[in-house]
Amino acid sequence: MKMIKQISSIFVLCVFVSVNTMGQVVEDFIPSPVNQPGREYPQVNSEGRVRAQIMAPDANYVQLDIGGVKYDMVKDENGLWTGESAPQDQGFHYYQLNIDGASVPDPGTNYFYGAGRWGSGIEIPAYDGQFYAMKDVPHGLVSAVNYYSKLTQSFRRCFVYTPPGYEANTDERYPVLYLQHGSFEDETGWPGQGKANLIIDNLIAAEKAAPMIVVMDNGYAYKPQDNTADNIRPVSVFEEVMITEIIPMIDTKFRTMPERKHRAIAGLSMGANQTMRIIMNNLDKFSNYGGFSGTSNYPSANEIDVETFLDGKFNDGKKVNEQIDVLWLGLGTKEPEPFPGSIGAFRKMLDKQGIEHTYYESQGTAHEWQTWRRSLYQYAQLLFKNK
Amino acid sequence: MKMIKQISSIFVLCVFVSVNTMGQVVEDFIPSPVNQPGREYPQVNSEGRVRAQIMAPDANYVQLDIGGVKYDMVKDENGLWTGESAPQDQGFHYYQLNIDGASVPDPGTNYFYGAGRWGSGIEIPAYDGQFYAMKDVPHGLVSAVNYYSKLTQSFRRCFVYTPPGYEANTDERYPVLYLQHGSFEDETGWPGQGKANLIIDNLIAAEKAAPMIVVMDNGYAYKPQDNTADNIRPVSVFEEVMITEIIPMIDTKFRTMPERKHRAIAGLSMGANQTMRIIMNNLDKFSNYGGFSGTSNYPSANEIDVETFLDGKFNDGKKVNEQIDVLWLGLGTKEPEPFPGSIGAFRKMLDKQGIEHTYYESQGTAHEWQTWRRSLYQYAQLLFKNK
Numbered sequence: 119m120k121m122i123k124q125i126s127s128i129f130v131l132c133v134f135v136s137v138n139t140m141g142q143v144v145e146d147f148i149p150s151p152v153n154q155p156g157r158e159y160p161q162v163n164s165e166g167r168v169r170a171q172i173m174a175p176d177a178n179y180v181q182l183d184i185g186g187v188k189y190d191m192v193k194d195e196n197g198l199w200t201g202e203s204a205p206q207d208q209g210f211h212y213y214q215l216n217i218d219g220a221s222v223p224d225p226g227t228n229y230f231y232g233a234g235r236w237g238s239g240i241e242i243p244a245y246d247g248q249f250y251a252m253k254d255v256p257h258g259l260v261s262a263v264n265y266y267s268k269l270t271q272s273f274r275r276c277f278v279y280t281p282p283g284y285e286a287n288t289d290e291r292y293p294v295l296y297l298q299h300g301s302f303e304d305e306t307g308w309p310g311q312g313k314a315n316l317i318i319d320n321l322i323a324a325e326k327a328a329p330m331i332v333v334m335d336n337g338y339a340y341k342p343q344d345n346t347a348d349n350i351r352p353v354s355v356f357e358e359v360m361i362t363e364i365i366p367m368i369d370t371k372f373r374t375m376p377e378r379k380h381r382a383i384a385g386l387s388m389g390a391n392q393t394m395r396i397i398m399n400n401l402d403k404f405s406n407y408g409g410f411s412g413t414s415n416y417p418s419a420n421e422i423d424v425e426t427f428l429d430g431k432f433n434d435g436k437k438v439n440e441q442i443d444v445l446w447l448g449l450g451t452k453e454p455e456p457f458p459g460s461i462g463a464f465r466k467m468l469d470k471q472g473i474e475h476t477y478y479e480s481q482g483t484a485h486e487w488q489t490w491r492r493s494l495y496q497y498a499q500l501l502f503k504n505k
Numbered sequence: 506m507k508m509i510k511q512i513s514s515i516f517v518l519c520v521f522v523s524v525n526t527m528g529q530v531v532e533d534f535i536p537s538p539v540n541q542p543g544r545e546y547p548q549v550n551s552e553g554r555v556r557a558q559i560m561a562p563d564a565n566y567v568q569l570d571i572g573g574v575k576y577d578m579v580k581d582e583n584g585l586w587t588g589e590s591a592p593q594d595q596g597f598h599y600y601q602l603n604i605d606g607a608s609v610p611d612p613g614t615n616y617f618y619g620a621g622r623w624g625s626g627i628e629i630p631a632y633d634g635q636f637y638a639m640k641d642v643p644h645g646l647v648s649a650v651n652y653y654s655k656l657t658q659s660f661r662r663c664f665v666y667t668p669p670g671y672e673a674n675t676d677e678r679y680p681v682l683y684l685q686h687g688s689f690e691d692e693t694g695w696p697g698q699g700k701a702n703l704i705i706d707n708l709i710a711a712e713k714a715a716p717m718i719v720v721m722d723n724g725y726a727y728k729p730q731d732n733t734a735d736n737i738r739p740v741s742v743f744e745e746v747m748i749t750e751i752i753p754m755i756d757t758k759f760r761t762m763p764e765r766k767h768r769a770i771a772g773l774s775m776g777a778n779q780t781m782r783i784i785m786n787n788l789d790k791f792s793n794y795g796g797f798s799g800t801s802n803y804p805s806a807n808e809i810d811v812e813t814f815l816d817g818k819f820n821d822g823k824k825v826n827e828q829i830d831v832l833w834l835g836l837g838t839k840e841p842e843p844f845p846g847s848i849g850a851f852r853k854m855l856d857k858q859g860i861e862h863t864y865y866e867s868q869g870t871a872h873e874w875q876t877w878r879r880s881l882y883q884y885a886q887l888l889f890k891n892k
Contacts, residue, residue: 154623155691174607176565197606215609219584220561222602222609229616229623236541236616252660254653259665259758261648262696266641273639278646285758288675304542309649371646371672 143167143202150227151241152210152311157226166205166242170215170224173198177218184213184240207452208244209488210311212237230311234302239311244488248320249495250313255323256282260309265367269359271342274335276364277309278372281322281329291373293380293502294331296360296404297494298389300412308334308494311487317495328502333368335360337389357396361403379443382501384408386490387457391416397442398431406444406501410493411457411485413447415467419459422467435471444500445475450482450489457485476500530554530589537614538628539597539698544613553592553629557602557611560585564605571600571627594839595631596875597698599624617698621689626698631875635707636882637700642710643669647696652754656746658729661722663751664696665759668709668716678760680767680889681718683747683791684881685776687799695721698874704882715889720755722747724776744783748790766830769888771795773877774844778803784829785818793831793888797880798844798872800834802854806846809854822858831887832862837869837876844872863887 147161147169159171170182175197181188182201191201212232214221223229223238230239258281267274281292297314299307308314314332321327339356369376381404385393390412397404398414415422424433432438438445445468449461468475478496480489534548534556546558557569562584568575571590578588599619601608610616614625645668654661668679684701686694695701701719708714726743756763768791772780777799784791785801802809811820819825825832832855836848855862865883867876 156621172607172609174605177605177607178563178565180607217604217607217609218561218564220559220564220567220604220609222559222604222607222612223616225609225622225624229610234543235612237612252651257651259648259650261646263646264639264644264702285760315651373672 143169151243152228152230152239153226154228159226160224160238160240162240162242166208168203168206168211168213168240168242169200170202171198171200171226172215172217172224174217179216179218181216182213183216183221184211188216206240206242207483207486207488208242208247209483209486209491211240211242211486213240214238231304231306232302232311246492250316250320250491252316253320253323255319257319258282258284258315258322260315263367263371265363267339267359267363269341269355269363270339274339274359276305276333276335278368279309279315279318279332279334280372281318281331283329284331284373288373291375292329292331293382294333294368294372294374295406295498295501296333296335296364296381296383296393298335298337298383298385298393300385300387300389304338305334305336307487308332312494313491314494317491318498321495321498327498330498330502331368331372331374333364335364337385337392354392356392357399360396361400365403378403379405379504380502382406382408382444384410384446384494384497385412386410386493387412387485395428398428401441405442406446407442408444408446408448408493408497409461410448410490410497411450411453411461413461413464415464416460417456419456419463422463424467424471427467432467432471432473435473438471438473444497445473446478446493446497446500447475448478448480448489448493448496450480450484450486452482452484453489454485530556538630539615539617539626540613541615546613547611547625547627549627549629553595555590555593555598555600555627555629556587557589558585558587558613559602559604559611561604566603566605568603569600570603570608571598575603593627593629594870594873594875595629596870596873596878598627598629598873600627601625618691618693619689619698633879637703637707637878639703640707640710642706644706645669645671645702645709647702650754650758652750654726654746654750656728656742656750657726661726661746663692663720663722665755666696666702666705666719666721667759668705668718670716671718671760675760678762679716679718680769681720681755681759681761682793682885682888683720683722683751683768683770683780685722685724685770685772685780687772687774687776687877691725692721692723694874695719699881700878701881704878705885708882708885714885717885717889718755718759718761720751722751724772724779741779743779744786747783748787752790765790766792766891767889769793769795769831771797771833771881771884772799773797773880774799774872782815785815788828792829793833794829795831795833795835795880795884796848797835797877797884798837798840798848800848800851802851803847804843806843806850809850811854811858814854819854819858819860822860825858825860831884832860833865833880833884833887834862835865835867835876835880835883837867837871837873839869839871840876841872 147163180191180199191199227238339359340352383393390409394414480492483489567578567586578586611625617626726746727739770780777796781801867879870876
C-alpha cells in the first residue's frame with residue numbers, strides 16, 4: 119500500500135512536470151498592477167503570461183492581442199471569454215482585445231498612449247521592480263504645463279518633474295534633464311508607463327542621483343503648412359521648438375540652472391535619434407546625452423562616415439570628449455534589428471574616434487519600456503555629479 | 506415655368522422641413538474635440554447628435570451606448586459600423602460601445618474616469634464653450650502630488666492647480682479652493698473633463714477671479730479594516746483625511762494663505778454632500794462652500810429638521826451667516842430627481858433660517874459636467890474678494 123502511494127506520488131509528480139514543460143499554464147495569476155481600481159482582470163502569472171477576460175455573450179470570437187500575436191479566448195456558458203498569452207518579458211506592454219474584428223482596449227486596464235493610440239497596458243512584475251515602485255519616500259511633483267507654440271501655431275503640453283523640496287527651497291536652482299518618448303508615443307509616456315518621476319524620486323531618496331528637474335515634452339512638432347494631406351512626410355520642427363520655445367519657457371517658469379553643464383538630454387528610440395541631433399547641433403546648450411535604444415544613424419547598420427554623419431559633428435573626437443560630460447547608450451538584449459545593428463555601428467564609430475561613452479545592456483528585455491526605465495535609472499545616476 | 510420652379514422650391518422646402526421635424530439627421534458632423542489625435546470619429550453635429558464608427562467585420566451587432574440609450578449601428582460592406590444617437594445636451598458625456606454584448610470604450614476618443622471606469626467621452630460643443638476653452642492666456646500648472654496616507658495606509662494622489670505667476674512670485678501666498686468630484690469619479694475628473702484649470706486660467710486672465718490654488722483629491726478614502734468583502738459599506742474617512750492629512754500637506758508643500766477666510770471647499774453631487782459635512786464640522790478651517798448638484802440631505806426631499814440635520818449645524822442662522830462668506834448652490838434645469846427635490850428642501854431650510862446664499866441654475870443641462878463647469882465658473886468669481 120505504501121509502495122502504491124509512492125508510485126502514485128511519482129506518477130502525479132511526473133504528470134505535473136510534463137504539463138509544465140508542455141507549456142501548460144501555471145495557476146498563480148494575480149491582477150495586473152496597472153488595472154483600473156477594483157478590476158480583477160487582466161491578470162499575470164509567475165511565468166509572465168497574461169490572462170484576459172471579458173463578457174461578450176454574442177461575440178463569434180474574442181482574441182487577446184499582445185506582442186504581435188493574437189491568442190484565441192474561450193467562451194463559457196455565461197458569455198464570459200477567457201484566454202492567456204504565452205509568457206511575456208518582464209515590464210510593461212501595450213495590448214488590445216479583438217472582438218469579432220474590432221480592435222478595442224480591454225475595459226479592465228488603465229490606458230496608456232502608445233502605438234499611436236490610447237490603449238490597454240499590462241505590467242509583468244519584474245525582479246527589479248523596486249527601482250520604479252511607489253515608496254514612502256519624498257515625492258517630487260509632476261506638473262502639466264500648457265503653452266502656446268508660435269512655431270507650430272498650436273497649444274502644446276509638457277510634463278515637468280520637480281524634485282522633492284523644490285516648492286520649499288525657493289532659493290535653490292536645479293539642473294534639468296529633457297527626456298523624450300519614442301515614435302507613436304507622446305508626452306504622457308515617461309510620466310505614465312515610463313514611471314520617470316518614481317525612478318528619480320527613488321534615486322534621490324537613495325542619494326544616487328542629484329535632485330533635478332525633468333522635462334517631458336511631445337516630440338511631434340510641425341509647422342502648420344507642412345501638416346497637410348498633400349505632404350505625407352511633414353518636416354519636423356521639434357529641434358527648433360525645443361531650442362527656441364521649450365527651453366526658454368522652462369528657464370523662465372522654473373528655477374533652473376540654465377548653463378549647458380547643468381543641462382542633459384535623452385530620449386528613447388525616435389527620441390534618441392532626435393535628441394542626438396539636438397545636442398550635436400546645440401553643444402552650447404547641453405553637455406549630457408542619453409540614447410535609449412536609438413541613435414541618429416538609425417536604421418542603418420553600415421559603417422558610419424564621420425565626415426558626413428550629422429555634418430561631421432563626431433569628426434573631432436577629442437573635442438567631443440571635452441564638450442560632452444556623459445555620452446550614454448543603452449539597448450535591451452532582446453531588441454530586434456535594426457536597433458542592435460545601428461547602435462553597434464554607432465559605437466564602432468565612437469571607438470574609432472576615441473570618444474568616451476557608457477554602454478548599458480538591459481538583460482532579457484526588448485524594444486519596450488522596461489529597457490527604457492532601466493536606461494533612465496542608469497543614466498540619471500551619472501548626471502550633474504559636480505553640481 | 507417660373508411657377509413650377511416656385512412650387513418645386515416650396516416642395517423641396519417642405520420636404521426639408523418635414524425630414525428635420527421627423528428626426529432625420531443633419532449632415533454637418535465634425536470630429537469631437539476630445540478625440541484622440543488624428544481620429545475622425547466619433548463626430549458631433551449641430552443638433553448635438555453623436556455619430557460613432559468602428560470596424561468590426563465579424564460582429565453580429567454594434568451599439569452606441571450613450572445617455573442610458575443603446576442606438577443600433579449599421580454595417581457597410583467593408584465591416585464598418587456607423588450609427589447616431591438622438592441629440593444630446595451641450596457639454597461632456599460619458600459613453601461606451603456595445604459590440605456583441607461587450608461594453609468597451611470607443612477606440613476613437615480620449616478616455617475619462619467616470620461611472621466607475623475609464624471610458625469614452627464626447628464633447629458636444631456648447632454655446633458658452635469659451636469660458637473653458639484653451640486660450641493664449643497665462644496658464645497655471647496642474648501638478649500631480651503623490652502622498653502616503655497613514656489613515657488609509659495607502660498612496661493617494663491629488664492634483665493641485667497653481668495659478669499663473671505662482672512659480673515666479675515666490676514671496677506671494679495664495680488662497681485655496683478644495684474641489685471634489687462626484688460618485689464613481691476620481692481626482693482626474695476636475696482637471697480632465699471638468700477643465701477646472703482652464704476655467705480658472707480664463708477667469709484670472711479676465712480679472713474675474715482672484716488667483717487661487719485649487720486642490721482636487723479623491724473623495725474615496727477608507728480605513729483598511731473597513732475595506733473588506735465582509736463589509737459592503739465601509740465607512741468613509743475622507744473628512745479625516747482632508748482635515749488631518751490633505752490640508753496640512755498642501756499648506757506645507759505650497760505657498761498657501763492657511764487661514765479659514767482664505768479657504769473654500771466645493772464639490773459636485775456626492776462631493777457636494779461630503780464637502781457640506783466637512784465645512785459644517787470644521788468652520789474653523791473654511792469660510793466658503795459650493796454645492797454643485799448636491800447637498801447633505803440627499804436624497805431626501807422632505808422638510809429638513811434643523812434640530813437634527815447635521816447635528817443642528819444650521820440651527821443658528823445668524824451664526825452661519827457670520828461664519829460663511831459664500832454659501833453657493835447650483836443645479837441644472839434638466840436634472841432628474843432626487844436632485845431638484847433635495848436641493849429645493851435644503852434651500853427652503855436656508856430661507857426659513859434666514860441664511861444668505863446664492864442659487865444658480867444651469868439652463869438645459871442635466872446631472873453632468875456642463876452643469877458643474879458652469880457652477881465652478883460662477884462660484885469661483887465670488888471667492889476671496891477681500892484677499
